Amino acid sequence: MTETTQPQAWSIQRSADSQFKRNWAKLRRNKAALFGGILILIYVITALLAPVMFPGSPSAPNLSRSLERPSIANPLGTDELGRSILGRVIYGSRVSLLIAIGVVFVGLLVGVPLGLVSGYYGGKVDFGIQRVTDSLLAFPGILLALALVAVLGVGLKNTIISVGISMVPIYIRLVRGCALSVREQTYVEAARAVGTRDRTILLRHILPNVMVPITIQTSLGMGMGILSAAALGFLGLGVQPPTPEWGAMLGSGRAYLFHAPHVATFPGIAIFLAVLGFNLAGDGLRDVLDPRFRL
Amino acid sequence: MKQESLLSIINLRTRFHIYEGMVTAVDGINLDVYRGETLGVVGESGCGKSVTALSILRLLASPPAEIQGTILFENVNLLDLNLDEIRRIRGNAISMVFQEPMTSLNPVLTIGEQISEAIRLHQGVARQEAWSKAVEMLQMVQIPSPDMRVHEYPHQLSGGMRQRAMIAMALSCHPRLLLADEPTTALDVTIQAQIVDLMERLKEEFDTSIVLITHNLGLIAEMAKRVLVMYMGKVVEEASVEDLFQEPLHPYTQGLLESIPWIGKKLKTGRRQLQEIPGMVPSLLEMPEGCRFHPRCSRVMNICSKEEPPLVQKGGRRVLCWLWA
């Protein structure tokens, strides 16, 4: 049983290594984060080397071999159109990675500037942006993405845009909160008093402080993005066949759950491991960079 | 006639395992507290005075902390007791008052509840009775309208009142020893004076000994009878208050006293300037060789950087310095 108390007003001057080096060392020691990083690496390599790992087209139907159990020829079995699930899972990593990057890109592109402006300038601008953010956040979970998909239509590009936009409010809130607290710091006041232009303050003082939570959120966001996109795919409203997307594969595999459960099982494992990787890495980053910004 | 000591700390060493290595916060200190006296422990932040107090009540997490030595309280070694036994002592025979009353009081419990829970626990009385005793305590610490205040929450009280409430909480079971860790540091100067008066009065009333931990020399001068000066985990000087202020032996103590600002004070050079001890307290991870104070000492000698000084007895005083060896 531990009883913990840290003595107050007690500090130790640490060694003079650079901040980055220390953080890197801490990160490497964090086994979970390391594991996450490895998972991500595996996915990235799979995505890049897909044609090498699985020669041939993953989407070409081969009806004679429909719904086969896992075997030597097809290590993960085949789906209803006779395509190798292994191949589709491998190529699916490309799709998922693309989605992960695209989604976060959209979120950052729109969310960060809006959050900075909202937090730093305050006033009517802040009010307006906040009300819009509230409205967007009033859609629980994937509903926002669903609604957007309903408007924009299905397919890979629209999936990325829809899920990306559903991430924007999160970034706005995050960046705004950070900007708000940094804005109150004395050094910002000092900079303003000396006559520094707003733009410079934003870029040189506020943005660097925001980098930490943004980085953490980005890693977690990539995982979330993959999940959301897979959810849309599962419902038939995301990436469309024949493009191999894990969620969509799950969706179509659902019909065969009773006599060919492998069709739905393996893509799901792929999603799980990918998201796990991003979550572990994100958690690790958070532990290292700033334990304040917890979930 | 030598008084019997209430608390005797013998060769206490408290260390912490941290990432960069092992840090010794308290390195072999000895101290005695006698009945009815106020012992002052003075030093800069990080010298180990708070850790000493926390070690007495064993409030440090056991890894990463490692405590060695002997702490005799009424002839029982506190470090030998198991957790249940030490809990019976906490808040009961030995109590502690902390520096920050705002964060040291639980914000979601009423003052009355926080005081009476200790009474209920140690004196085995029923809720009602404990509650009225809590009201009595609040009265004793001179909080107005105690029967109303007792239902209030910490955030509804002012800083001074919170500290009084903490004192009430600590003294509620009439402890024989009170560990006061910077009890006035977080308060306004005018309130400080009130709290000092209060503590003196209560000490008389309850016949409680006090270990007063602070970096405020003025407070020591007012309240303490004897003083210990600590630096980097060691006791560098021990004397009565009068002796310490009139004739400080250790260069560190001299430096501390000289750095107290006086209106109109002039340096030996004739200039009006704040006197300071040069340098900074080194990191506990990089302790100087020999005497720990030697890099900052104005009277440093050759031997100081090579060997640790011995503890020298001089009259009723003790000093850890080569100058007096």
Add this chain to the structure above:
Amino acid sequence: MLQYVLKRLLSTLPVLLGISLLLFFMLRMLPGDPAQVMAGQMASPEDIKIVRHQLGLDRPIFVQYGIFLSRLAKFDLGRSARTQSPVIKEIWARLPNTVLLAVAAITLACLFGIPAGIISATRPYTWIDYLFTSMALFGISMPVFWLGLMLVVIFSVVLHWLPAGGTGSWKHIILPSFTLAAFVVAFITRMTRASMIEALSQDYTTTARSKGLEEKVVIVKHALKNALIPIITVVGLQFGLLLGGAVLTETVFAWPGIGRLIVDSILARDYPVIQGTILIFGLLYILVNLFVDMIYAFIDPRIHYD
């Protein structure tokens, strides 16, 4: 207190307005012609025109919005393009099912998650902490719909213990609620752990210990009560999300709730239903947040709303 509640309810109006505006314009941008959908496959251009007039789609867009808002005030959400029955009725028939599922799931999640979080926090970095934290991490990383499917495979296909979908008996709610709960329990466990660790490292915990209180008392009476606020925030948030996550679970388990209604109506381009259900979701979510805020006031005496 009553004043505060009323004020909060009033302040939700702009948000609701915002949502309705967003929805309204978004749906008008949907591809496909709702008049055509309503009129049916066999309709002639004349028929479609009549239907369009009936739906008010030939009016300027702002007039349409005005009509929409006025209908909203009367709780008239229009009629479903597919079934012709009032949207309100469709929603009302299914809402209780979703709420039931959400309540079951959040209860399960709290029952497991909060104690797990507390245990984790009091024994940090031990094997039990790692176990719980890993489970929580897995829960967040797993796609809800995949978990549901896997549970169906195990418990329906292989073991034949539980039904694979639909409603009817108490057995039918087990798998869906466990699936939903698995996702939520992860957040709750993590938040409880983080919040408890924070509370346990506070000064007042040291003070409590210094009074000689038993560790049990310190954890529950002193630390937990303080830790509850962030925990409740997460529970409330999750409840709101559950209403949305229900979409996937309801699809997997063929649970007749509003989640499925939304998906089906999106696929069928049934404007009124899409609009109505999303609005209701928004409203529910806001109400849940309001409720959570009120609970805060009970727990934290520092918060007063007057």
